[in-house]
Amino acid sequence: MNLTVPCYPDFIPLDIQLKDFLHPRLSLTFDGVSEFTFAGLYLFRNRYNYRICRDVSNNEDDGGFIISGQQPSKDEVKKTFFMTPCTAPNQQTLESLFTTHDYWKNISQSVLSPVKDDLEKYGLTISEDRDNFDYLYNRSDLAELQGKKYHKKKNHVNNFLNAYPDHEQRTMTAALVPAAFEILDRWKSDSLRRNGNEGDYKAAKEALDLYDLFALKGSVFFISGKPAAYCLGESIARGKMFVVHFEKALEEYRGIYQFINQAFAASLPRFFTLINREQDLGNEGLRQAKMTYRPCDFVKKYTARKNIQ
Numbered sequence: 001m002n003l004t005v006p007c008y009p010d011f012i013p014l015d016i017q018l019k020d021f022l023h024p025r026l027s028l029t030f031d032g033v034s035e036f037t038f039a040g041l042y043l044f045r046n047r048y049n050y051r052i053c054r055d056v057s058n059n060e061d062d063g064g065f066i067i068s069g070q071q072p073s074k075d076e077v078k079k080t081f082f083m084t085p086c087t088a089p090n091q092q093t094l095e096s097l098f099t100t101h102d103y104w105k106n107i108s109q110s111v112l113s114p115v116k117d118d119l120e121k122y123g124l125t126i127s128e129d130r131d132n133f134d135y136l137y138n139r140s141d142l143a144e145l146q147g148k149k150y151h152k153k154k155n156h157v158n159n160f161l162n163a164y165p166d167h168e169q170r171t172m173t174a175a176l177v178p179a180a181f182e183i184l185d186r187w188k189s190d191s192l193r194r195n196g197n198e199g200d201y202k203a204a205k206e207a208l209d210l211y212d213l214f215a216l217k218g219s220v221f222f223i224s225g226k227p228a229a230y231c232l233g234e235s236i237a238r239g240k241m242f243v244v245h246f247e248k249a250l251e252e253y254r255g256i257y258q259f260i261n262q263a264f265a266a267s268l269p270r271f272f273t274l275i276n277r278e279q280d281l282g283n284e285g286l287r288q289a290k291m292t293y294r295p296c297d298f299v300k301k302y303t304a305r306k307n308i309q
Contacts, residue, residue, distance in 0.1 A: 008093060011051035011068055014042060018052065019213070025065070029085050031108040032237030032299050034134045034278045036085040039214045039234060039245065043203040047072055055084065057093040064089075068101065081105040088115045091122055104304040106132065112302055124304045131282035134299035135290045137275045139242070142265035142293065149294055157262050160255035164223050169263055172218035172232065177208050179220050179227035180248075184208065187248045204246045207232060216245070219264050221256075229256055231264045236276065242268055243276040261293075 003017045023038045034040060041050060048069035055064045064086030071079040080101045088111050089097065097104070104124075112119075112126070119126060145154040161167075170176060188201045207216065218232035229249035236243050244264075249256045265275060276299060280287040 005052060005054050005065065008053045008055055008057065008066055008089075009096065011053045011066075014045040014050040014052050014067075016042065016210075016213070022052075022065070025086060027236075028238065029108070030110045030237060032134065032136075032241040032243070032274070032276055033085070033106055033108050033301060034236070034243045034245075034276055034299070035083075035106055036108075037234055037236055037243070039207065039216060040243075041067065043206055043245075047203075055087070055089050055093065057090040058087065066097070069105075079103070083107075084111060087111060088119070091118075094119075094122065094124075098306045102305070105129070105301075107302040107304060109300055109302075119304060123307045125307055126302050126304045129301045129303045132279045132301045134243075134279055134301075135277045135293075135295045136241075136297040136299060137265075137277065137293055138296050139265055139268055139270070139272050139275050141296070142261060142275055143268075144266075145262055153258050153262070153293070156255040156258035160253070160259040163255070164253060166224045167228075167259075168222045168225075169267065170220050170222065171267075172211075172216075172220055172230065174212055176220045177211050179222075180208050180230040180232075181205075182227045183220075183230055183248050183250065186250055190251065200246070204232075204248065207246060217242075218246075219260075219267060221249075221260055221263070223253060228253055229260045231260060235272070237274075239271065241274045241276050242272040243278065245278070 003012065003015055005018065005021055006012060019038050022041070026036050026038060029036050051068045053066050055066050064084060066089065067083040069081055069083070071081060073079065081103050082097050082101045083106045116126065145157065172180070184201065184204055188198050191197065191199050191201070207214065216232050216234050218230060220227060221229040231244055232246040233242055233244040235241070247260065249260060277290060280290055
């Protein structure tokens with residue numbers, strides 16, 4: 001059964017059967033926004049209550065699409081937002097969207113630039129969303145860790161290699177998914193004990209459950225034959241960038257995160273010049289950790305809100 005995606009203003013829930021509709025369109029987006037992959041949307045559909053419709057407001061045969069969502073909140077009233085991965089809707093559609101949504105989220109530079117002046121004339125306030133900027137790194141920097149700026153990272157990797165000489169990296173396959181599940185479940189237990197929450201466990205678990213469907217790429221790492229870590233991601237930005245969606249490791253192995261970061265980057269094909277390691281969501285500890293790897297750039301994202309009269 002194939003679902004038909006309705007035109008705005010009619011939305012339907014984001015369903016697994018929409019992969020063939022969404023994946024080709026998302027693959028052609030230019031900027032490399034980490035959320036704008038089918039896996040990136042589908043795996044978090046319940047957290048954000050994603051719904052989708054087609055946007056033909058600019059009289060294009062195929063047009064883009066609009067994703068509607070709700071920001072998770074402990075409050076009874078949740079903020080609603082919409083996203084437009086491919087193109088900006090016209091003024092009439094935007095005015096209608098702002099009657100039912102609080103803000104426009106994850107506007108990429110390629111979507112924003114052609115229409116920025118017009119949007120401001122419509123009465124929208126556009127601002128950078130720093131907490132949602134994706135961190136970009138040169139693949140070669142992460143793979144080689146050359147120079148003084150990576151001296152500490154290199155030491156962590158060397159110490160890991162000396163402490164655990166019997167390590168092995170294997171390309172993720174369906175046969176290795178059970179090993180990744182073992183890592184993930186132990187990671188969840190550690191997260192609950194240390195942080196009191198399970199983080200992105202549900203999304204990470206479903207990514208493994210549906211591994212064959214999403215065709216994600218990754219590696220599983222073993223120490224003395226035992227599963228110790230895994231990485232999982234995919235190609236974005238028309239193949240120039242690789243986004244790491246999930247990176248889970250057992251911290252009983254000291255230096256393992258620095259090691260798998262370097263080893264996985266080194267294993268990626270050289271045509272991936274950039275690695276996208278997603279956003280920090282305003283978490284200061286995570287921001288500091290991402291900055292220590294010296295990002296070469298960011299995938300900037302913007303929000304727009306209707307000016308209050």
